[in-house]
Amino acid sequence: MKLQVKDLNSFYGPAHILFDIALDVGEGEVVALLGRNGAGKSTTFRSIVGLVENRSGRIVFEGRDVSREPTHAIVRGGLGYVPEERRIFTDLTVEENLEVGRQQRRDNAPYWTREKLFTLFPNLGEMRGRAGGRMSGGEQQMLTIARTLMGNPSLVLLDEPSEGLSPKIVEQMVDAILAMKKEGVSIVVSEQNLHFARLISDRAYIIERGRICFGGTMDELDARPDIRDAHLSL
Amino acid sequence: MAFYIAQFLTGLASAASLFLVASGLSIIFGVTRIVNFAHGAFYMLGAYIAFTLTERFSGALGFWGGIFVAALVVAVVGVLVEMVLLRRIYHSPELFQLLATFGLTLMVQDIVVLIWGPSDLLGRRAPGFKGAVDFFGQNIPSYDLFLIVLGPVVLGILWLLFQRTRWGILVRAATQDRDMVAALGVNQKWLFTSVFAVGVFLAALGGALQIPRDAVHHAMDLRIIVEVFVVVVIGGLGSIIGAFVAAVLVSELNAFGILIFPKISIILVFLVMAVVLIVRPWGLFGKPEAPARRTPGLTVNPWRPLTSNERLAAIAMLIVAAALPFFSGNYALTVGSEIAIFVIFAVSLHFLMSVGGLASFGHAAYFGLGAYGVAFLAKLAGLPMIACLLLGPLLGLFGAAVFGFFAVQLSGVYFAMLTLAFAQIVWSIAFQWVAVTGGDNGILGVWPEKWAASPSHFYWLSLGIAALAVLILRIIVFSPFGFALRATRDSPLRSEAIGINCKRIQWTAFVIAGTVAGLAGALFAYLKGSVFPDNMGISLSVDALVMVLLGGVETVSGAVVGAIVYKALNIWLVSQTDWSKLVLGAFIVLIVVAFPKGIVGTLESIISRRRKSSSSNSPLLTSRIETAE
Numbered sequence: 001m002k003l004q005v006k007d008l009n010s011f012y013g014p015a016h017i018l019f020d021i022a023l024d025v026g027e028g029e030v031v032a033l034l035g036r037n038g039a040g041k042s043t044t045f046r047s048i049v050g051l052v053e054n055r056s057g058r059i060v061f062e063g064r065d066v067s068r069e070p071t072h073a074i075v076r077g078g079l080g081y082v083p084e085e086r087r088i089f090t091d092l093t094v095e096e097n098l099e100v101g102r103q104q105r106r107d108n109a110p111y112w113t114r115e116k117l118f119t120l121f122p123n124l125g126e127m128r129g130r131a132g133g134r135m136s137g138g139e140q141q142m143l144t145i146a147r148t149l150m151g152n153p154s155l156v157l158l159d160e161p162s163e164g165l166s167p168k169i170v171e172q173m174v175d176a177i178l179a180m181k182k183e184g185v186s187i188v189v190s191e192q193n194l195h196f197a198r199l200i201s202d203r204a205y206i207i208e209r210g211r212i213c214f215g216g217t218m219d220e221l222d223a224r225p226d227i228r229d230a231h232l233s234l
Numbered sequence: 235m236a237f238y239i240a241q242f243l244t245g246l247a248s249a250a251s252l253f254l255v256a257s258g259l260s261i262i263f264g265v266t267r268i269v270n271f272a273h274g275a276f277y278m279l280g281a282y283i284a285f286t287l288t289e290r291f292s293g294a295l296g297f298w299g300g301i302f303v304a305a306l307v308v309a310v311v312g313v314l315v316e317m318v319l320l321r322r323i324y325h326s327p328e329l330f331q332l333l334a335t336f337g338l339t340l341m342v343q344d345i346v347v348l349i350w351g352p353s354d355l356l357g358r359r360a361p362g363f364k365g366a367v368d369f370f371g372q373n374i375p376s377y378d379l380f381l382i383v384l385g386p387v388v389l390g391i392l393w394l395l396f397q398r399t400r401w402g403i404l405v406r407a408a409t410q411d412r413d414m415v416a417a418l419g420v421n422q423k424w425l426f427t428s429v430f431a432v433g434v435f436l437a438a439l440g441g442a443l444q445i446p447r448d449a450v451h452h453a454m455d456l457r458i459i460v461e462v463f464v465v466v467v468i469g470g471l472g473s474i475i476g477a478f479v480a481a482v483l484v485s486e487l488n489a490f491g492i493l494i495f496p497k498i499s500i501i502l503v504f505l506v507m508a509v510v511l512i513v514r515p516w517g518l519f520g521k522p523e524a525p526a527r528r529t530p531g532l533t534v535n536p537w538r539p540l541t542s543n544e545r546l547a548a549i550a551m552l553i554v555a556a557a558l559p560f561f562s563g564n565y566a567l568t569v570g571s572e573i574a575i576f577v578i579f580a581v582s583l584h585f586l587m588s589v590g591g592l593a594s595f596g597h598a599a600y601f602g603l604g605a606y607g608v609a610f611l612a613k614l615a616g617l618p619m620i621a622c623l624l625l626g627p628l629l630g631l632f633g634a635a636v637f638g639f640f641a642v643q644l645s646g647v648y649f650a651m652l653t654l655a656f657a658q659i660v661w662s663i664a665f666q667w668v669a670v671t672g673g674d675n676g677i678l679g680v681w682p683e684k685w686a687a688s689p690s691h692f693y694w695l696s697l698g699i700a701a702l703a704v705l706i707l708r709i710i711v712f713s714p715f716g717f718a719l720r721a722t723r724d725s726p727l728r729s730e731a732i733g734i735n736c737k738r739i740q741w742t743a744f745v746i747a748g749t750v751a752g753l754a755g756a757l758f759a760y761l762k763g764s765v766f767p768d769n770m771g772i773s774l775s776v777d778a779l780v781m782v783l784l785g786g787v788e789t790v791s792g793a794v795v796g797a798i799v800y801k802a803l804n805i806w807l808v809s810q811t812d813w814s815k816l817v818l819g820a821f822i823v824l825i826v827v828a829f830p831k832g833i834v835g836t837l838e839s840i841i842s843r844r845r846k847s848s849s850s851n852s853p854l855l856t857s858r859i860e861t862a863e
Contacts, residue, residue, distance in 0.1 A: 051416075097407075
């Protein structure tokens with residue numbers, strides 16, 4: 001088991017956001033976390049990497065409980081995080097953005113170099129010196145993913161990678177994610193777009209109002225249109 | 235012509251140190267979001283330690299090595315300060331960070347006197363740069379030429395450091411989004427510590443390099459920090475290029491200002507700063523910042539007017555206070571009058587910073603203006619006391635109207651820096667314009683008239699005015715204007731969206747606060763019988779801040795309690811020790827770290843905890859602030 005989340009509860013101030021979240025991710029698996037806006041997808045990811053301080057529960061990554069560790073230590077352990085809203089550093093160039101994400105080589109994870117990432121995301125290779133703030137939304141989204149891969153993670157949390165992108169860019173995104181999977185990176189991807197999720201995922205969880213209400217393979221999800229229609233907007 | 239060029243070069247030479255200190259402040263602010271008030275203290279420490287080292291070790295190596303080692307030593311001190319103090323307050327509100335670093339400054343002032351004594355120290359001349367270069371009959375010290383070259387060299391080194399090294403890239407990334415940097419596996423703690431060390435190193439180097447030019451003394455920290463604040467406000471906080479350009483600009487304005495207005499040279503700098511603030515409030519090279527998000531639910535216990543029982547209790551306490559002259563001596567009455575005056579002063583600041591959300595670090599300016607207003611009217615115009623008391627505060631009103639107009643264009647730390655700079659400008663005018671203000675000698679013989687001259691009568695007068703001022707400000711807090719002001723404090727954008735003219739409201743609050751402070755100053759002039767530039771000095775501004783903080787920033791009545799407790803303690807402390815700054819500084823740091831809610835705030839939360847036996851509301855000031863999406 002790559003990542004195991006158990007009894008995860010999170011709070012923003014006095015507000016209880018996540019209730020007993022449980023997730024499993026196997027070695028080399030792509031798992032989708034589906035849910036509507038505000039269902040708790042981003043908070044789940046932020047809680048796993050320790051960006052939400054006020055949380056309880058067990059987060060076991062590669063057999064080690066990381067729930068007491070600070071964010072940077074969790075990430076250094078090989079758990080990569082790609083935030084939504086494309087938080088690239090707008091004042092930094094493409095290459096400098098990648099440099100911020102760079103970490104040492106890891107034995108159990110693929111090793112990414114700048115050049116390798118530029119073949120995965122050819123657009124980025126053509127604008128190495130451009131400031132992050134002067135890129136299109138799709139290019140920024142690629143850059144956030146590439147930046148996290150520079151840390152050579154063995155598992156990546158991808159927060160809504162298709163959000164707000166044109167269909168053509170979404171296609172490229174699907175290819176990139178499948179390429180990452182082929183390299184052996186385990187991936188948890190949060191999505192509202194079931195179609196996108198189906199193209200890349202092995203299994204899916206559905207989250208609604210901070211609770212996991214379904215977990216199973218994509219086929220099992222398709223066999224339950226009632227659940228799909230109740231919790232996802234298509 | 236040659237003379238003007240020589241003057242120009244002198245200005246450039248002065249810019250070097252100013253740039254070093256300002257760039258250090260900017261770098262630290264960029265990453266940690268803390269405006270390090272103690273930066274002037276590190277500058278001063280650098281100068282003192284460099285003085286000792288260069289005296290101790292001879293030769294060129296002793297001199298240059300001494301300067302470098304001094305900067306390193308201070309950087310190590312900075313690292314300790316960061317690890318022990320700042321790490322505890324990175325998530326505190328800005329006001330607390332400003333106050334804590336100010337507390338440090340106070341401590342360093344006394345420590346420096348303890349170690350090196352109170353007199354000015356004249357350092358060694360720099361080996362190899364002892365002479366002067368003849369420039370068309372004008373002598374230009376060769377050390378000045380060295381400094382002129384040094385400034386751009388340091389700028390270049392910093393540029394390389396930030397553009398070409400991994401550390402520099404991480405710092406620039408953290409300046410923009412520090413959480414994201416952590417989410418990419420970078421240990422923020424050490425990044426912050428290293429940034430702080432570099433910033434402090436630059437400040438200390440700036441101080442150390444001054445010793446061949448200027449005497450080393452224990453007030454140099456405040457002088458530089460005010461200039462540095464002016465520089466970063468003009469240049470834009472967070473921009474190194476901005477710090478360089480503005481340092482040159484300010485130094486040249488000083489160099490030529492002396493020629494144009496020899497008495498009040500600082501006016502020129504002020505005018506330029508005013509123009510920059512109107513055209514580009516975020517500075518020449520700065521970037522506009524998004525409106526700061528306030529701490530969610532800053533006020534845990536919602537404010538309410540006093541209940542009728544509490545009103546009776548307040549009146550009862552006032553009657554007890556009014557009975558003081560019947561059973562105590564003249565000394566106690568003088569102390570009582572002073573406390574009453576400081577209650578007025580503290581509630582005026584409280585009105586501005588707790589109700590209006592504008593933490594002024596230069597509120598003493600308006601207190602002092604009120605005092606000078608009275609002195610002018612009484613001594614020069616010979617008006618009767620009542621007229622003086624009514625008209626004197628108008629000078630405070632006038633000052634608050636002018637400075638407040640500019641100050642409310644900014645918010646948060648910029649506001650704090652600007653108000654401090656304004657206060658220092660007013661102080662400099664009082665200090666330099668000897669013909670009108672008497673300079674350091676002040677204006678003497680401002681005594682109350684017969685009807686108010688006896689200690690008991692003056693005490694009743696002060697107490698009455700204090701009660702009135704507290705009452706009026708409380709009424710304003712719970713008036714529609716007060717609601718609008720609090721709305722503006724809590725969310726400027728939402729307030730604008732419902733039709734509140736935020737700047738107008740804040741300006742009005744500033745003027746009200748300044749006028750009330752002026753009233754306190756007016757009374758103070760009569761209490762002491764004299765006015766001095768120190769009546770508008772920075773330490774008085776900080777006193778007021780500490781009073782509000784001690785009482786409880788988040789409460790309505792904290793300022794009154796804080797003023798009484800603090801002033802009484804202060805008067806007692808000054809009579810007990812020579813090192814009151816050291817004690818006061820440590821006290822401020824202690825309150826910020828351990829006791830941020832103040833006396834009234836703590837009492838309130840104890841009471842509310844008792845009411846709902848297990849309240850789930852966490853104290854937001856002490857807990858970490860999280861921003862929900």
